[in-house]
Amino acid sequence: MHHAPIPEHPTPASILREPLALGKVGIPSRFFLAPLAGYTSLAFRLAVRGCGGLGLATTDLVNARSLLENRPRALELAETSADDRPLSIQIYGHVPSEMREAARRVVDLGASLVDINMGCPVNKVVKTGGGSALMCQAGAAVELVRSVVEAVDVPVTVKMRLGWDDTSLTAPALARAFEQVGVAGVIVHGRTREQGFKGSVNRAGIRAVVEAVERIPVVGNGDVRTLADAAATFRETGCAAVSIGRGALGNPFIFRQLSHWAEHGEPGPDPTFDRNGKEKK
Numbered sequence: 001m002h003h004a005p006i007p008e009h010p011t012p013a014s015i016l017r018e019p020l021a022l023g024k025v026g027i028p029s030r031f032f033l034a035p036l037a038g039y040t041s042l043a044f045r046l047a048v049r050g051c052g053g054l055g056l057a058t059t060d061l062v063n064a065r066s067l068l069e070n071r072p073r074a075l076e077l078a079e080t081s082a083d084d085r086p087l088s089i090q091i092y093g094h095v096p097s098e099m100r101e102a103a104r105r106v107v108d109l110g111a112s113l114v115d116i117n118m119g120c121p122v123n124k125v126v127k128t129g130g131g132s133a134l135m136c137q138a139g140a141a142v143e144l145v146r147s148v149v150e151a152v153d154v155p156v157t158v159k160m161r162l163g164w165d166d167t168s169l170t171a172p173a174l175a176r177a178f179e180q181v182g183v184a185g186v187i188v189h190g191r192t193r194e195q196g197f198k199g200s201v202n203r204a205g206i207r208a209v210v211e212a213v214e215r216i217p218v219v220g221n222g223d224v225r226t227l228a229d230a231a232a233t234f235r236e237t238g239c240a241a242v243s244i245g246r247g248a249l250g251n252p253f254i255f256r257q258l259s260h261w262a263e264h265g266e267p268g269p270d271p272t273f274d275r276n277g278k279e280k281k
Helices: 013-017 042-051 064-068 072-077 096-109 131-136 138-151 171-180 203-212 227-237 246-250 254-264
Strands: 020-022 025-027 031-033 056-058 087-092 113-118 156-161 185-189 218-221 241-244
Touching (some): 031 254, 042 254, 087 096, 096 113, 096 138, 131 138, 227 241, 227 254, 241 246
Parallel strands (some): 031 241, 113 156, 156 185
Antiparallel strands (some): 020 025
């Protein structure tokens, strides 16, 4: 497993080692597992946690209405365990009353935090008024977020994209408004809804969100597949943490390597396994 070269002094190591919290929840590291539809199940999250170095994991997005109707798939997506902490359960929807009740429900199920999805670009989510569609309705989005914040005692975060398209980069203004109604942090995927997962991530767009808020952490997301990518994201955006999705599928040890890098300036030895499944040091 080869690593791309890490730029010299990519970001102050002291920053990466400082304690991080989202609201009242302490986060062990600044390296997060992003929600991935179809992948970030309880089993996968526990496997990644076992590799070490993970700060926060987030579930696959859960439909608020389906959860309230006790649909098996929604309950499966929200499944967790005592070893799966800290955990953010991500919910989506556009009806404030349903989102409030779903937030309370996931807290009862064991969520350390509640994450509101405003980033999903998939048509089946957007056409219902959820996911990225909320970014086109600033007033409604802020009121929905306010209602969820007021409904639960755990911290609430928002995952969003930079905007609907390049002519509508609404994330900075929304992040500022969300901070004012009490969110504990925002996670920003550095692409627009129109881009989907194509093209390059816009780190300058993430930096604009970082600069728009006063106190809350901003988590950068998108195209972090190597330690060099993480270093560039921290350096170019000023974000407080990075959230890694597809990069963790190819290398579930990336969080441990990043944590070792944050502490020692290099990723440590490559992980290998013998045929008995025991890691070789």
